[in-house]
Amino acid sequence: MPRMRIEELPTPCAVVDLSRLERNAARMAERMTRLGVRLRPHVKTHKCAEIARLSVRGHFGGVTVSTLAEARGLADAGFDDLTWAVPIALDRIDDALALGARVRRLALLVDHPDAARALSARTRGAARRTPVFLKLDCGYHRAGVDPEDAASVAFARELSELPGLDFRGVLTHAGHAYRATRREELHAVARAEREVTVRFAERLRAAGAPAAEVSVGSTPTMSVVEDLSGVTEARPGNYLFYDAFQAAIGSCVLADAAFSVVATVIGHARARNELLVNAGALALSKDAGPTHVDPRCGFGAVASADRSRSFPGLRVRSLSQEHGELGSDAPIDYDALPIGARVAIVPNHSCLSAAQFDRYHVARDGVVVDAWRVLRGW
Numbered sequence: 001m002p003r004m005r006i007e008e009l010p011t012p013c014a015v016v017d018l019s020r021l022e023r024n025a026a027r028m029a030e031r032m033t034r035l036g037v038r039l040r041p042h043v044k045t046h047k048c049a050e051i052a053r054l055s056v057r058g059h060f061g062g063v064t065v066s067t068l069a070e071a072r073g074l075a076d077a078g079f080d081d082l083t084w085a086v087p088i089a090l091d092r093i094d095d096a097l098a099l100g101a102r103v104r105r106l107a108l109l110v111d112h113p114d115a116a117r118a119l120s121a122r123t124r125g126a127a128r129r130t131p132v133f134l135k136l137d138c139g140y141h142r143a144g145v146d147p148e149d150a151a152s153v154a155f156a157r158e159l160s161e162l163p164g165l166d167f168r169g170v171l172t173h174a175g176h177a178y179r180a181t182r183r184e185e186l187h188a189v190a191r192a193e194r195e196v197t198v199r200f201a202e203r204l205r206a207a208g209a210p211a212a213e214v215s216v217g218s219t220p221t222m223s224v225v226e227d228l229s230g231v232t233e234a235r236p237g238n239y240l241f242y243d244a245f246q247a248a249i250g251s252c253v254l255a256d257a258a259f260s261v262v263a264t265v266i267g268h269a270r271a272r273n274e275l276l277v278n279a280g281a282l283a284l285s286k287d288a289g290p291t292h293v294d295p296r297c298g299f300g301a302v303a304s305a306d307r308s309r310s311f312p313g314l315r316v317r318s319l320s321q322e323h324g325e326l327g328s329d330a331p332i333d334y335d336a337l338p339i340g341a342r343v344a345i346v347p348n349h350s351c352l353s354a355a356q357f358d359r360y361h362v363a364r365d366g367v368v369v370d371a372w373r374v375l376r377g378w
């Protein structure tokens, strides 16, 4: 049977460019090997077993998850070393422990003594101790204990002694790297992420809490970092797809983006110099994007369906549920974009957009070669 071209897919749909994906995966895997750390890629971006398999090539096979749905799907696909990198919700402890019993290792995360004690109460007396990390706030100020607070050290010591738990060490995520405006600023965040985390782990060891593992990682910092001494593993995830946001802050160039939403031109509003496509907020997400770099960035970058031609002046100005309004400061070339034409939109935030789809159409050189399932839900 002849294979479909991207332009023949029903829209809106999610397309993963295999060559770009493989290149992104290989580049990060080599980087982390060169810097001497184990790569534990985060699967939250793609939620897909095939992509997870590709991302651990050349490394030890461990992955990071953001949901139990991802964890279960990956366990079914044979992954047996997982870290659930969100502080554990008390109502999911039993589900997590049930999955933990099925795999070699499912590590959990805490940043509050109440959660640690609740976890210990459920695991004491179990045949196997549950691996647990202390989440550290290295500057993002979303989750994690304060590295400067003496209470954080005392908590780590308690954690390392709680029955049923196997204290593994410290885990952090430099999400504040996304506030950078260019690549040079990413270097500073990456340096601080390492320094704060390694120093805190050393303090814990000196205080008698054996922090064997030091886990860091975001895509912006891991894309530029040049020194990871003292770190044992890195957990970037978005780098497999990248997106318009990452390109704007300098983690990558737009051509690296491996994920796009393919949509169809469904309207011409010539009087307003606008186009309408059938990909709206549900397909692209309403992530406002890198407005701190470009206040008029819109909701994604537009190209031809096979990405051979970009339309840099065209911006996704506005989104409603199933409509995307594209505008431009220059006169739109309506002949190049007739009704029915397909476009590829690289969204601001590929993780949020990808999670809207049940499957990816996997393409190489414009030809669809496979379809991969997305492990959605919680």
Ligand SMILES: Cc1ncc(COP(=O)(O)O)c(C=O)c1O
Pocket (backbone or CB within 6 Å): 042, 044, 064, 085, 086, 172, 173, 217, 218, 219, 220, 235, 236, 237, 238, 239
């Ligand atoms: C705890 C944690 N680790 C790692 C990552 C991966 O970072 P990125 O999405 O920048 O690749 C995230 C992303 O949100 C995260 O929350």
